[in-house]
Amino acid sequence: MNLTPATLARIDEVIPHYPTKRSATLPLLHLIQEEAGFISPEAIEWVAAKLELQPINVYEVVTFYPMFRQKPIGRRHIKVCRTLSCALLGGYKTCATFEKEFDTHLGEVSPDGEVTVEFVECLASCGTAPVVMIDDELHEKVDAAKAKQLSDQIKVEAKARK
C-alpha cells in the first residue's frame, strides 16, 4: 500500500479521535479512496492491520456503504439524484442526457475514460431539483439543457488536458 505522507499523517491524526480503533474504519476508507480512487483488496488488508481488525471487518463495511467502490471509475464521477422530488422535475431525463453525452451506461466508465454516471438516492437538496453531484460539487436545477452544458464543460476540460 503506497500512500502519500500527507494521507498517512491524516490517518494517524484521525485514529485517536475515538476510544476504539475500529471506529476509524470509515474515515480511513474515505482517506484511502480519496487518494487511490477506490478500495483495493490490498487497502482492505492494510486498514485491517492498521486498526487491529480482521480483513472481513473492513470488507463488510466496504461492501455495505454505497460510497465505497472496489473498482476504478472515470476521471469525473457524475451522481444524479434519482429520488422522488428530483424525478418529479425531470431527474431521469437529466441522467439520460449525461449517458448520451458520454456514450455510456449507468455505473460504467465512459469509453473515453472521462466519466462514470450513476444514479444515487436523495442528496438532501430537493428544493433545487433536479440535482447532480459531480465529484464533490453539487449542481442545482440541472435540467437536460444544463446537463448538456455541464457535459460540454467536462469535454472542454478533457481536451485541454490532452
Next chain:
Amino acid sequence: MPAPAQRRIIFQHIDEPGYTNDLACYRKHGGYEVMKRAFARPPAELVDEVKKSGLRGRGGAGFPCGVKWTLLDKKSGKPVYLVVNADESEPGTFKDRYIMHQDPHQLIEGSMITCFANNVKQAYIYIRGEFPHGARILEKAIAEARAANLVGPNILGTNYSCEMYVHRGAGAYICGEETGLIESLEGKRPYPRIKPPYFPAVLGLYQCPTIVNNVETLCHVKHIADIGGEAFAKIGTPNNTGTRILCVSGHVQRPGYYEFEVGKITLGQLLNEVCGGPLPGRTFKAVIPGGSSAKVLKFGERFKGKRKVGAELVDYDWGVEDVPMDFDCLGMIGTMGGSGGVIVMDDSVSMVEALANINAFYAHESCGQCTPCREGSLWMKKISSRMVHGAARPEDGALLKSVADQIAGRTICAFGEACAWPTQSYVTKFGEEFSAYAATKSAAKPAGATELV
C-alpha cells in the same frame, strides 16, 4: 386567512448577504454569548429549561428533547456521549444542509450547551457522506472554536472539558436511524439495534449512555438557553412549541425552505401562498407532509373528529389545505410531521409511478437484517416497477398492500414502518388508479412525459 409571516430563528442568517460561516462573523452577531451565560449556570437548570420549553425532536419522531435527556443512565458511571444526527437522508428533507454550510457555529454552540447540560465529554457530528464540503466547513469551524477555547480542554476557563469531532457517513440512509448511526460510528455496518435493551440513552455508543439529536433540534437548544424554556414554549402552539423549518419540493411555483412557528400555518397556506401554488395549468393532487415515509395526503379527502384546543374538545372538519402543520394535527389525520419535508405532486403525476419511485428507494436502503423489511421492500419495488415497465394487473394494488401490511410492527427498526406506509397509503387512497393502471398506461403517454422510475 392569509399565511402568517415567517419567523426565522434557526434560519435567521441563512442566505443573508455578507454573512459568512467563520467564527468572526458569528461572534459579530452575538455568537457564543449564550453559551458563556449557560456555562455559568448549574447544568441541571439547563436540562430543566429544555424540558419546560416542550421542544420536540426535529429528526423525525418528534420525541420531547428534555425527556430524552432525563432518560440518560447517569448512575452507570460510564461516560456520556452526544451524537449529532447530521445524516439528513429522508427524501424531501434539506434543512440541516443549510445550517451546516452557512451557520456551522450555531450548531456547535447548541451542541456544546447540550454537552455541558448533560456532562458530555465527547461529542461526534455524524454527517452524511454526500456533504464533503459540509464536513470540511464543520471541521474548520470546530478548529476555530477550539482555538478560541470554546471547544476542548477547560472551556472558557472553567474546569469543564469537551471534545468534538466530525465523522462522515458513506451514503447509506439507514445511518440516519439512531442505533444504525451508532453502529456506523463504531466502524461497523449500520445495522440498527433492537430496543429494548439498546436505547441509546442507556446502551448507546460503546455501550455507554448516549444522546442522539438532530441538527435542527440542537440549534433550538441554543435559543432555549438564550430566552428560557417558558418564553420558548410561548412560540408555536401548545405541545408543538418553537419554530420549525419546512422544506417544500416538487410541483409548486416556489419550492424551498421556510421557517414558521409550529402549528401556526396550514398546509394550504404554505403551498398556495408561501410557495405560490401549483405550476401553471396544473392542480395539486397529492402531498407528502413529513418526508417520503409519511403517509400521503390526497387533495379532496376530508378529516373529521374532535381535538383538544386549550382545555376544550372541539370538532374539526378539515380538507388537506386546512391542516395546521404541527406534530399533533398531522398525527391526528393519520400521517406525520416527520422531518419537515413536504413533497408536492400535481395532476400530471401517476401515483403508481410515484410509488414505484419511492419503493425503489426503500428497497435500495433496507439494511437487510429483518426478513419482512428486506424481502417486503424488494417485492414492493419489483411489483410496482413491473406495473410501470411490464404488465400491470388490476389486482396488483391489493397485492402490494398485502406485502406492506406484513412488514410494519415486525422489524427491528422503524424503517419497516417507513417503507410500508407509502404503499399502504397510496393504494388505499388512490386505489382506482392502481386497478386502472393497465388500461390508462396503454393510452399513449405524451411525448416527453416525465419519467419517475
